[in-house]
Amino acid sequence: EVQIEVNQLTKLFRQGERAAVNGISFTLHKGDILALLGPSGCGKTTTLRMIAGFEQPDSGQILLQGQDVTRLSPQARKIGFVFQDYALFPHMTIAQNVAFAMRHLAKRERPAKTRYWLELMGLQGLENRYPNELSGGQQQRVALARTLAAEPDLVLLDEPFSNLDASLRETTRNEMRALFKRSGTTVILVTHDQAEALTFADQVGVMNAGRLEQLDTPQHVYQYPSNAFVARFLGHTNLLYGDADNGLVKTALGDLQIEPGVVGQVRLSLRPEDLHLSPAPTCDAAARVISREFRGHDYFYTLEQDGVQYCVIAPSHHCFDVGSWVNINVLRGGSVLPH
Ligand code: ADP
Ligand code: MG
Numbered sequence: 001e002v003q004i005e006v007n008q009l010t011k012l013f014r015q016g017e018r019a020a021v022n023g024i025s026f027t028l029h030k031g032d033i034l035a036l037l038g039p040s041g042c043g044k045t046t047t048l049r050m051i052a053g054f055e056q057p058d059s060g061q062i063l064l065q066g067q068d069v070t071r072l073s074p075q076a077r078k079i080g081f082v083f084q085d086y087a088l089f090p091h092m093t094i095a096q097n098v099a100f101a102m103r104h105l106a107k108r109e110r111p112a113k114t115r116y117w118l119e120l121m122g123l124q125g126l127e128n129r130y131p132n133e134l135s136g137g138q139q140q141r142v143a144l145a146r147t148l149a150a151e152p153d154l155v156l157l158d159e160p161f162s163n164l165d166a167s168l169r170e171t172t173r174n175e176m177r178a179l180f181k182r183s184g185t186t187v188i189l190v191t192h193d194q195a196e197a198l199t200f201a202d203q204v205g206v207m208n209a210g211r212l213e214q215l216d217t218p219q220h221v222y223q224y225p226s227n228a229f230v231a232r233f234l235g236h237t238n239l240l241y242g243d244a245d246n247g248l249v250k251t252a253l254g255d256l257q258i259e260p261g262v263v264g265q266v267r268l269s270l271r272p273e274d275l276h277l278s279p280a281p282t283c284d285a286a287a288r289v290i291s292r293e294f295r296g297h298d299y300f301y302t303l304e305q306d307g308v309q310y311c312v313i314a315p316s317h318h319c320f321d322v323g324s325w326v327n328i329n330v331l332r333g334g335s336v337l338p339h
Contacts, residue, residue, distance in 0.1 A: 001030045002066070003186040004051070004154055009060035011046050020046045022210035023060070028154075028203075031184040033177065035197035038207030039233070044190040047207075048156045051188070052081050064153060080152035084159045086143035088131040094118065094142050095127040101149040117145040120179065137168045144176065148185070155180070157189045161196060173200055194234050198222060206230045223271070224335040231269040231337065236300075236311045238270040240334065249336075252308060257333045270334035272313040277301065277326045286325040303328065 004027070011021040021043040028034055036044045049055040051062055053074035062070045069077045088097050099114045118124055121141040131139055140160065147155060160176075161169045177200050180187050191197050197204045198218040205215040206229075214226040225231035228239060242251035247260035249268065253275075256268065280286035287305035299319055301312045303326065310328060320326050 002027055003030045003032070003064070004028045004188075005061075005063040006051065007061040007063075009047065009050055009062065010058050011043070011050060011055065012058050019058075019210050021050070021057075024207075024210075024212045026203075026205060026212065026215055028186055028188070030186055031181070032203060033180060033187045033189065033201045034203045034205060035189045035191060035201035036205045036207055037191055037194060037197040037233070040192055042207045043210040044192075044207060045158055048081070048158055048188065048190055051154075052079050052156055053077050078151075078153040080147035080150055080155045082143050082147050082155070082157045082160050084162060086131075086139050088139060088142055088146070090131055093128050093130060094123060094134070097131070097142055098146045098149050101146045104150070113149065117149045121145045122175075136163050136165075137172055140164065140172060148183070153186065155185055155187045157187065159191055160189070161191075162193075169196075176200075198234075206233060208233075225269055225337065227337055228267070228269070236272045236313075238272065238275070238310050238334075239337070240268040240270060242266060242268065244336075252306060253310075253328055253330050256330055258336055262336055267337045268334040269337055270330065270332075272300070272311045274330065274332040274334060275310065275312045276329045276331050277303075277312055277314055277320060278329060279320070280325040280327045283325045285327075287328050289320050289322050289324050289326060292320070292322055 007025050009021055009024045010019055012019045024047055036047060038044055046055060050057045053072060057070065061068060064077060092100065095114050098117055099110050102110045102113055105113060118127060121144060123138065123141055123145065126134065126138065134142065161173055164172055173196060189200055201218060203215060204218050204221045206213045206221055208229050214221055214230045221230060222234050225234060231237045240251045240253065242249040244258060244262045244264060244266045247257060248255050249258050249266055287303040287310065290302040290304050293300040298313050298316050301314060303310045303312060305328065312328065
């Protein structure tokens with residue numbers, strides 16, 4: 001069941017300048033979680049604000065359950081929006097904040113429903129507190145309870161975890177994903193944090209300068225980026241060049257297997273964990289360790305071979321000294337990027 005369809009959504013804030021959002025299209029089914037991931041200024045918030053109705057697109061279409069809502073007011077769309085700063089009513093208690101979202105229900109139904117949402121968010125006992133008497137994480141959950149209490153068809157989250165400290169961010173993110181999955185809520189999350197997008201979403205849309213560069217599962221955008229921007233934005237990568245023929249490509253790190261049918265000059269993206277290091281008996285055809293960073297469960301190495309730098313992530317139980325010679329072995333073939 002298609003929940004939302006966005007067609008060629010475009011927004012120009014100033015005539016003659018580059019579009020803030022440039023022809024974005026995607027479709028989400030009920031219960032899907034999409035993360036729009038990209039650097040600051042790439043148009044994520046503007047995309048969300050157009051979907052919510054706070055901003056009018058210059059062109060394009062937004063369909064909610066098949067109905068064209070592009071020109072409807074925010075109130076006429078059944079969309080919930082959780083802002084970065086939560087936007088709770090400071091003069092209302094937690095219970096009043098949540099009950100406020102239930103104006104569509106009969107008065108007598110509201111107390112029980114309020115209890116339901118607060119309990120689901122682990123906020124029982126805090127009903128009579130005011131927002132400023134809660135921690136950031138608790139306020140975050142109140143904001144979410146209030147949004148879900150309105151029973152929206154779609155929930156929009158704009159960098160919702162950025163005000164939480166690192167440890168709370170991870171648990172809140174996991175709890176929230178589980179909650180959305182349990183309730184079958186359709187969600188669009190906006191973030192500049194690749195780890196957040198990869199762990200939270202079923203689909204990741206990577207944005208760059210107003211465009212959607214790639215829309216795929218987390219595994220695919222990471223392992224099979226469709227271009228160098230996506231490859232780099234999702235983490236460290238090694239870009240290798242070589243001549244392809246018959247399912248093999250000759251590179252500086254040896255002959256690598258790729259999908260058959262690709263012929264000629266190609267560029268490959270290889271993740272640092274797809275490379276493996278072994279001690280080199282001599283410095284012939286070997287790589288030199290330039291730097292080594294200890295990261296707890298692994299080491300992050302920078303190496304140089306024939307004037308080219310490589311990055312490799314290796315388990316911390318075996319380590320190579322800076323200045324030593326190693327062989328770089330490819331564990332996995334990598335993915336071909338278009339030129
Ligand atoms: P993101 O959320 O990815 O950081 P935004 O959607 O906020 O990006 O912004 C995209 C681009 O649109 C930026 O260049 C920003 O300066 C511009 N922009 C956003 N809102 C407005 C506005 N109200 N008026 C003019 N320009 C805007
Ligand atoms: Mg933003």
